[in-house]
Amino acid sequence: MSAIEIIFFPFVLALGLSLFFRGESNVSKFAALGLFSYMLSFSLSLFEQLPEEGYLLLGEFLKVERFDFVLRLQVDMLSTIMLTLTSVLLILVALSSWSMKNQALYFSLLIMFSGAIFGLFMSTNLLWFFIFWELTLVPMYFLVGVWGAERRIFAAVKFFLYTHFASMLILVAFFLIYKESGAFDFTLVRESMLLSPVLIWWLLFIGFAVKMPIFPFHTWLPDAHVQAPAPISVLLAGVLLKMGAYAMIRLVILLLPETSQQYAWVILTLGLITMFYAAFMAIYETHLKKMVAYSSISHMGLVVIAISTMSYAGLSAALYEMIGHAFIIAPLFLIAGFFHHKTGSWEMRDMGGIMQKAPYISAIFVLAGLGALGLPGTMGFVGELSILISAVKSFGLWMIVVALGSMLGAGYIIWTLRRVIYGEMSEVVKATNFKMNMMEFLALAIFALFIILFGIMPNTLFEYINPAFSQFSSLGGAL
């Protein structure tokens, strides 16, 4: 399949599957798994074709010259890494959804989402970027709204409206960029061409801050995360938030470097607030999945801090942490969802002593938890350490406060492990049978493997990550 087919084929496939198969048909499940595997091999094959520097052109389609409305598909190292991460996550999400209800429709929506997200990471035309950006909302709206928990409808509508409002700011900024530079293709736009870079910067920053999310624009996320079914929470944390971070790096930091430098303190301050605020909320929370959601936001705060350094080391660290966050938070969400599914409760006080009933699953939960608090040997440690180093290098020694954030992380994670996994076995847990579908367990095991593998050998990842920001290479890369 060519690049354009890999974007639009999923839409056709999703439509076909949803129209011709109903209810619990297995076909769409295997179709999804096959498609996502193909997407992974496609993304991996891109690595070999990438040029040393700059973009690999995959084709131009649907040209409207007069409006520069061209679906120009180009990838560089950064987008290829995002594509690979996304397809790995999609495969694992498909595995973890193996026993989902109303499968035909569920997997069709997942397939539709995969097409939109691939288009997003491959398109360098801002208008098409926006189109794919918005298109990811539609399947997500249904996935949260139909398969979510008790208050799913409220969460789905809030998620849709909130992020859609933010997108409008982004669209205005894109229009201004086109008006002032005459190009919708962001590889052709330079900051010096723009007449009102500050206005554009603020519009883009707020627009993407909602998606990442950065305090005070984060309020949609706890609702969406908690109400979404567990695999979709993984997709939200692993792909949707990464979309925001990717856009923040690509279209704010790299596109408008001077204005970003000027407002780096805004990004840094909000990043610190996000990290600490979310960490305190996580400590306070007794709702298991909400705790994981806040911990996820807190980690995104770290990514924001790394981005605000605007250095080679900082951006590489941010990208590493983005990948690490995706792999670490995913099993936490999946297992939290699994516990809820089995015990019927979200409250930590109803759990306790699960280790004795479900040792393997608990072990993975503990491993991911330790990854989240930054234990050496896991991906979390490498991410937090490299961010800390780059922040200290850029902003001075006082950035050591970032480490305090990790300590708060240790607080809520260890306390949660104590309440949920260890300790006295609660009545509810005693009465529960923690039997998990093999496929879902396989997905968890793969996540756990990644957390350790890239924690021990971070260089295998940094080899790919560092060249993504080679334009900053004079400043020295991360690790």
Add this chain to the structure above:
Amino acid sequence: MISAFTLLFAFALMSIALHRSIFLKPFALLGIGLAFYASYLTQGIALSGFSLEENIRLFELIVLVVLFALVLHEEDDITITQILFIGTSSMLLLESQTLLSFILSFESLSLISVILVTQIKTKEQADGAIKMFIAGSLATGILFLGVAFYLIGGGSLLTPLAQETNSFETLGILLMLGGLFYKLTIIPFHSWAVDSYALVRHSHAALLSGLAKTVVAIAVFKVFAPFLMLHSDLTNPILITVALLTMTLGNFLALFRKNIALMLSYSSIAHAGYLLLAFVAVKSEFAKDGILYISIAYIFMQSAAFLVLDILKKHYAISRLEELKGFASQNAILAFMFTIQLFSLAGIPLLAGFLGKAVVFYAVVDAGLWWVALIALLNSALSVGYYAWVVKGMYFDSFSAKEMAFVEIKLPMSAQFILAVGTLYFGIFASTVFGV
């Protein structure tokens, strides 16, 4: 070669003889098909005062496609004939070049619209029809008052609208625009439209709010754009205020409606606000593309949405939001098509509604009014609230208590299919519009 206008007119007249015959519908469809072919080939109506421009030809073709779908959907004989007549006067209006031809075709379109809604079967429909009649008369009155001023100032009816104007002519033109805004349901001339659209039969509302409105918008833009371009300092403050008020009020009022038709009527007013933005951005080279694109998008999605309501009312007796609960499990295909049109109205990408809005809003940014575009975009985001709520009802909520029987709906479904294809096609292949 005979023009589309002549063909439609002939078929409309002849169709009267075929009432109560099964041949009426195929006959009308044939007429529209031939008109489509003619419009594709000819230079338009061969009368002085009319001419066919390339981008108008595209719009004419699309109007004919929508007319085809409307006839396909319709079961009532009289309405089919009237659809043909509305098509006829739409062709006239779209191709009119001088002020006289414009006013005459506009009035004929208004008149047929009024006749259309006077097929009264219930008390509510009478309410809607009378409101529409009075509003229409008032609009005509204001329009002719404007014409009078314009003529006193020395303007001529037999030429296109003057650009360099004296104060009498300017006043006249502004009054004319006021009268025309009545038809376009621009605030403060909007209140009739809500009741009329919501109360008359839904298939009539599809014609009025979907087809007639966009045809008028395109024609008005064609006639008045040169004037507005020269006098934008004078007109823009008024137009911006009115456009923003129209869309904001329309959206807020639509937000809390439980009656789906009423909600769509308010959303139709909000869309009039978006259409008006093309007039605001008239100085930008994209304004022309903008009004063309948003009209193309709107004619498909609004007509389709009202036709869906017609099906819902006729076959499922649904007219309120809460009755729509779990509809997706009753008729998955219709729910899916309705969702496409609603998302298009909301401006979700890969559907025509998104590109229509995007081009108009870009034209506004291009004219140097980025804050107006921002307000309009936030409005559009707000509108997602009520469109998504309908979708939510169909897909997320479980069945309402009422058991619905399975209904076989063939022809109206094929009409829906045609309109959905239009919405999708113009959401992806923008070059069709920009190429002309």
